[in-house]
Amino acid sequence: MAVLLVAVLLIAGLVLLKHFLAQRRLKNFPPGPPRLPLLGSLPFIPGSLIHLHAEEHWRRRYGPVVGLTTGSSQTLIVVCGAEEVLSILNQEHSQMRPAGTVKLRSFGKSLGLMFSDGAYWTEQRRFTLRELRDLGLGKSKLGDVILDEAEATLDAMERDGPAVEPNKLFNAPVLNVLWYMVSGRPFARPTAEGLDPKSQRLLHIMNKAMRNKRLATAPCDIWPVLRYIAPEWSGYNEIYPPIFEVQAFLRDEIKQQRSDDVHSSFMSKYCQEIDKAQPGSSFTEESLITTCLDLFMAGGESTANTLSFCLMYMAMYPDKQAKVHAELDAAGREPGDIVPLSDKARLPYLEATLAEVMRVNTIAPLAIPHRNSEDVEMNGYTIPKDSMILISLWSVLNDQKHWGDPEVFRPERFIDASGKYVKDPWMIQFGQGKRVCIGEAFAMQVAFSFFANLMNRFKYSLPAGAERPSTIPVAGFTVCPQDFTVIATRRK
Numbered sequence: 001m002a003v004l005l006v007a008v009l010l011i012a013g014l015v016l017l018k019h020f021l022a023q024r025r026l027k028n029f030p031p032g033p034p035r036l037p038l039l040g041s042l043p044f045i046p047g048s049l050i051h052l053h054a055e056e057h058w059r060r061r062y063g064p065v066v067g068l069t070t071g072s073s074q075t076l077i078v079v080c081g082a083e084e085v086l087s088i089l090n091q092e093h094s095q096m097r098p099a100g101t102v103k104l105r106s107f108g109k110s111l112g113l114m115f116s117d118g119a120y121w122t123e124q125r126r127f128t129l130r131e132l133r134d135l136g137l138g139k140s141k142l143g144d145v146i147l148d149e150a151e152a153t154l155d156a157m158e159r160d161g162p163a164v165e166p167n168k169l170f171n172a173p174v175l176n177v178l179w180y181m182v183s184g185r186p187f188a189r190p191t192a193e194g195l196d197p198k199s200q201r202l203l204h205i206m207n208k209a210m211r212n213k214r215l216a217t218a219p220c221d222i223w224p225v226l227r228y229i230a231p232e233w234s235g236y237n238e239i240y241p242p243i244f245e246v247q248a249f250l251r252d253e254i255k256q257q258r259s260d261d262v263h264s265s266f267m268s269k270y271c272q273e274i275d276k277a278q279p280g281s282s283f284t285e286e287s288l289i290t291t292c293l294d295l296f297m298a299g300g301e302s303t304a305n306t307l308s309f310c311l312m313y314m315a316m317y318p319d320k321q322a323k324v325h326a327e328l329d330a331a332g333r334e335p336g337d338i339v340p341l342s343d344k345a346r347l348p349y350l351e352a353t354l355a356e357v358m359r360v361n362t363i364a365p366l367a368i369p370h371r372n373s374e375d376v377e378m379n380g381y382t383i384p385k386d387s388m389i390l391i392s393l394w395s396v397l398n399d400q401k402h403w404g405d406p407e408v409f410r411p412e413r414f415i416d417a418s419g420k421y422v423k424d425p426w427m428i429q430f431g432q433g434k435r436v437c438i439g440e441a442f443a444m445q446v447a448f449s450f451f452a453n454l455m456n457r458f459k460y461s462l463p464a465g466a467e468r469p470s471t472i473p474v475a476g477f478t479v480c481p482q483d484f485t486v487i488a489t490r491r492k
């Protein structure tokens, strides 16, 4: 018993010593919630919607740069003031990703686009941007696939409506368009019997992979050994097996593309790079799988959730909705006609409404965690090298000084005196700088085409007697609206 007591005291003493030494090394560290031995600030970090907690509590108490630790020594910084956010996004040394972040999802290595950095990331990002542009963006075939998916969604709404649940509507069509972009082969159009079986399977496993709220902040990501000791509690069982299923799905498709001798898809172009790669090249099958996973994870839910929010705000603000409809009518479209992307210049209010939905509902409120490769000075504090930095894009999109009335849904803020849509440089929902979203143009093309067609075919209202839906989002990898229903009535 005495031996046990001595051992416990010894371990406790070592933990305290390690904590004390780690804290002493943090010179001029930004203020923030308490940092406890072993756990650091973890007990004070909310499980979700950290950006709202930062705005309501931390910023008032500690200022716009908040210092925390996870464990005794891993430093975590939350930047939640507009000016500080704009500064750090363009800070050369803050464009890395946290070392070791979620390597479990990429074969134990830093692969793909979202969580890698350095020379590997530069080469992969350049290749992906070039190929996606060459293969799809702005090309009429991609535009046709998008309109086809939009039309199929509208038909399904008409068939199953008038009451529709927007959170269930858009994941499948957006994923199908992403699939086309990556594989070069669209899924078969959905019928009354349902989705193409392959599309259905991809949707099912992606939904499972996306619905965890803790990727990168779960205990198993912070202390990887926990996956063996406490796979359930540490979040491992929730997060990783679905990701492994998506990897297996992608591996099968790569094999299929090789055997079908496909030449003109993102996957096949990537395979060509693998085939001519020298030893040590960044082009490998594991890398391709992780890049595809990144495109689905970063692109699917974010775009689908934006569309759900669009329907929510249209049902909540009938006066704004009427202006969108009036504009579509004035542009010469009959209700129910398909609206092509080329109509965009004639639909500034619709574009402004989409922008305002994206502003009030910042889909990725904390971007993707950054890391600084050197000590960085900010507001008189030092952000130590290799900190994980959470950057609140939300604080820029909701900044009182810049927007005046950020809490008000007002698409008119993007319309100038001559009635034209004007882009505001503070609209940084896709980030800014070196790490800016790779899929911005794609997301805007899909969101515009879907939104314009959703509006041209239907009018949206809340069900009779229903309460206004809550605008507090549900956190996931990106935020989505709480479940709600709207009535979609065909316009005459």
Ligand code: HEM
Pocket: 113, 114, 115, 125, 294, 295, 296, 298, 299, 300, 302, 303, 306, 363, 364, 367, 368, 369, 393, 429, 430, 431, 432, 434, 435, 436, 437, 438, 439, 440, 442, 443
């Ligand atoms: C409304 C839709 C979308 C929003 C709001 C959005 C927003 C963002 C944000 C805020 C970041 C992080 C920037 C940073 O860390 O500083 C990001 C990164 C990324 N996004 Fe998007 N995104 C959207 C759609 C898409 C789509 C459709 C794709 C794929 C086609 C995509 C692919 C990526 C990738 C690969 C990254 C990582 C880039 C890197 O680290 O180099 N996103 N996105």
